[in-house]
Amino acid sequence: MTDLAWAAAQLKARQPDHSLPQGLYTDQRAFAFDLEAIYRQSWLMAGMECELPDPGCYLAFSIGDWPVLVVRGKDGTLRAFHNTCRHRGSILCQNGYGSAPKLVCPYHRWTYDLDGSLFAAGRMGEQFDKSAHGLSPVALRVVAGAMFICLAADPAPFDEFGERFSAYAGPLDFSQLKLAATDLLVEQANWKLVMENARECYHCPTGHPELSQSFPVHMSRHFDAFRNPQVEAFNASMDAAGLPHTAIEGPWWQIARFALNPGSTSISMDGEPLCTRPLTRANGGDVGSLRWAIDPHMFAHATADYVIVFSCMPVGPQETHVFSRWYVHKDAVEGVDYQLPALKELWLKTNMQDKELAENNQRGVLSPGYRPGPYSLEAEALVARFTDWYCSLAQDYVAAHD
Incomplete structure (x- = not known):
């Protein structure tokens, strides 16, 4: 059986609204397939443009085995290339x-x-044509201060997401950010298990006691309000402030602005702001959290005082690198406007808790007793959406290459 036929058989065996067949979480063939069929075909968030402020600044990173380079040119334009001579x-x-x-x-x-x-290029002879040997480009879109790349020869449509993201993120003016901190966490778990965990809060009340202080862990899907008067009042205040909040989604993305727990204006250990130099003063700094998520790899939250971006990259069939970035206003001064340990504390705790959960999940999936189980469509609707999206894109790839 070829690797493509193996992947097709695994996808065909998937039951609706259930977790995936075992091999898609454990097998080397699944890892190689996912890189080509999923990560290579998808738009990925590379970071914020504030990370490359001046001509000559570059960011190099890897998507699986593939090195990528984003650089700001002398003309101020950001460009992306395959990082290979x-x-x-x-x-x-x-x-x-x-x-x-x-x-x-x-x-x-x-x-x-x-x-x-x-x-x-030294010693290449008079007949050598330099113009034919420039770096190979990678598709790059810069929207509302954020950078997105796609390695596909024919990238998926981007404009609808770009327009919606600009409308929701624009009031926070991400062009005025600076990178305050980064973190890398190595998780011994398949990237899909990492992202399934990141797409639900079914586990949050017991798994993340610190996050539960400020974060509405009992809501479902796009943090639906269920006619909660406090949330309805928040939505009315967002309308009055001109801040879009209605949950929206496309084939590979979701965006929503939602209320935090009563008395909280930031996602922090106590719900209090972590930076005194805010990104916005709208509604007195109570703007909840702007959440956006991109399949296959990331989610982010932007409150009035900071932005956190979570991104996962597959390294092996049972190893994933989780990258976290914290951003604050460019004029915020460390030690004066924000304390770095406090800025990172909640998400470091949350990520470590999720690492333990994902690795424990991986060990259980390896059992000969594993059988795909049903999702809670009330608490795990976004997980079901994620696996549906994964299977659809994977099946399209199989059909195109069969």
Whole structure:
């Protein structure tokens, strides 16, 4: 059986509104398939444009085995490239942030301008055409201060998400952010188990006691209000402030603004703001949380005082890297307007709790006694949506390559 036929058989065996067949969480073939069929075909959030403030600034990162580079050109334009030299394929820039007037391959010193064009290649002869050997581009869209990339040759439509995201995120002016902190967590669990956990709060009341202080852990799907008077009052205040809040979604994205627990204006240990230099003063700083999520890999929350972005990248069939980034207003001063340990505390605790839950889930899925179980469509509606999306995109890929 070919790997593609194996994947097709696994997908066919999936029961509606149930978790996935065992092999899709455990097998090396599933890992290779997911990179090609899911991560390569999807729009992914690369970060915020504030992370690359000046010409020559770059961000290098990996999507599975694939190195990617985002760089700000001399003209101020952000561009994305495959992070591989057009000579013999060496990586140009190691993962992380950097700044350089040109991009120089460490192997044979081929040198590229910041727009990706080849500037110099020694000892290649008079007939060598530099214009034919620029860096290979990656699709990049910058919307409302956030950067999104797609490795597909023909990316999925983006404009509807871009327009909606701009409307919801615009009032917070993400262009005025700065990166305050980052964190990397290595989880011994399949990326789909990590994301299924991230798409529900069924486990939150007992799994995240600290998060439950400010976060409405008992709501379902897009934090539906169920005619809760406190939430209805919040929605009315958002209407008065001109802040969109209605939950909306597309094939691979969701956006909503929702009320936090009574008395809370930030997602923090006590519900109090973590930064005194706010992103917005609308409604007295009580704007709940703007949540956006992109399948396959991320969710984010933006309150009036900070932004947290959670992103997961598959490393192996049972290993996932979870990246967290915290952003505050660019004029906020560490130690004065915010304390870094306090800014990170709640999400570090929450992520560690989720790591334990996901790894425990992975160990159980490996059991010969594992059988796909039914989702709670009240508490796990977004998990069912995620697995439905995964299976649909995977089946489309199989059909296109069969």
